[in-house]
Amino acid sequence: MDDGSVDQEPPSEREYKTLTELFRAVFPEYLAMGMTYDQFWHGPPSLVRDYRKSHDLIRHERNGEAWLLGMYIYDALLCVAPVMRASMSKETPKPGEYPKEPYPLTEKEAKQREEARMRREYRESLARMNAASQRELQRRKEQKEKEANKDG
Amino acid sequence: MDNKAASQINFDYNGKHYCLEYTRDTVKIMESWGFNPNDVADKPAIRLEQLWRGAFLANHRNKISDAVIGKLYDQMKNKAALMDALRDMVIETYASLLPDEDEDDSGNVEWTTVQ
Numbered sequence: 001m002d003d004g005s006v007d008q009e010p011p012s013e014r015e016y017k018t019l020t021e022l023f024r025a026v027f028p029e030y031l032a033m034g035m036t037y038d039q040f041w042h043g044p045p046s047l048v049r050d051y052r053k054s055h056d057l058i059r060h061e062r063n064g065e066a067w068l069l070g071m072y073i074y075d076a077l078l079c080v081a082p083v084m085r086a087s088m089s090k091e092t093p094k095p096g097e098y099p100k101e102p103y104p105l106t107e108k109e110a111k112q113r114e115e116a117r118m119r120r121e122y123r124e125s126l127a128r129m130n131a132a133s134q135r136e137l138q139r140r141k142e143q144k145e146k147e148a149n150k151d152g
Numbered sequence: 153m154d155n156k157a158a159s160q161i162n163f164d165y166n167g168k169h170y171c172l173e174y175t176r177d178t179v180k181i182m183e184s185w186g187f188n189p190n191d192v193a194d195k196p197a198i199r200l201e202q203l204w205r206g207a208f209l210a211n212h213r214n215k216i217s218d219a220v221i222g223k224l225y226d227q228m229k230n231k232a233a234l235m236d237a238l239r240d241m242v243i244e245t246y247a248s249l250l251p252d253e254d255e256d257d258s259g260n261v262e263w264t265t266v267q
Contacts, residue, residue, distance in 0.1 A: 019189070019246050020180045026249055041177040042210070044159055045245040052255065 059105055067102035074098045158237050159244065161207070165224060172207035172238070179245045182206040189242050203238050 016022040023041075030040050030048060033055040039047055078095055104110035161172040179187075187202040204225050208216055228234055 018183050019176075020183050022246060022249070023176045023180065041180075042175050045174065045176065045248045046159065048248050049252065049255075052251065056255075 060102075063102045063105055067099070071098060158241060161234070161237060161241075163228075165227065170208075170224070171211045173210045174207060174241050174245050175210050176245050178206055178209040179242060181209055182242075189239070200235055203235065203242065207238055207241070 016025065027040055030051060031037075033051045035048070035051050081095070101113075104113055159173060163170050182202055185202050185206075187199060187206065191199060205218070205221055208221055225231075
């Protein structure tokens with residue numbers, strides 16, 4: 001039975017003999033999401049789903065805000081960079097690229113992005129191949145026309 | 153998990169309205185009676201009685217006697233479907249803690265119950 005202490009193995013690695021034990025184990029997570037004692041224990045059971053979705057939206061919004069703040073800092077650094085490199089090389093060094101979107105928050109999100117990137121690359125390579133084959137066809141056609149003109 | 157499972161059972165009897173539902177708190181109380189959702193099929197008589205009695209805890213605690221609860225059960229039509237609905241409502245108290253398929257489950261707890 002849960003003794004109320006917090007320095008035990010995480011809930012994800014435990015087995016529960018009773019539902020009461022399970023409820024007690026996950027309760028602090030829902031408190032952290034903003035759910036009240038009454039809502040969790042006495043409210044409609046399905047309310048936890050809405051809290052999870054809301055928590056997820058908040059995490060993504062914060063991640064987006066952090067990304068935007070980083071963008072401002074990045075731009076600010078680029079603005080002052082010329083002053084800071086006064087005594088260094090004459091050529092302006094090329095800055096590293098700032099990430100195009102916020103970091104993925106979960107492995108699932110990272111996987112989805114990776115899959116989207118692979119699909120995008122596949123479509124782009126397909127388009128390049130199509131364009132190359134079109135060009136080749138056009139070149140052959142022009143070649144044939146030239147030869148026909150010569151023969152004629 | 154079907155999010156549209158019934159969350160309450162409402163009915164009127166002798167001019168009084170009854171709203172049956174479960175919360176995590178009432179499931180906790182039912183477990184203190186020895187209720188275990190896993191063995192409703194093995195010990196139907198005991199477990200179904202606890203399932204029915206427990207459904208009154210959320211909204212009618214200390215306002216209704218065991219005798220009336222028993223009488224109401226006798227009066228209910230289609231008991232098999234009623235018990236299925238009640239069991240689904242109990243399941244919702246813990247199944248709702250699992251992420252839905254379209255949900256990001258990274259922050260959620262994986263768990264199993266022990267028989």
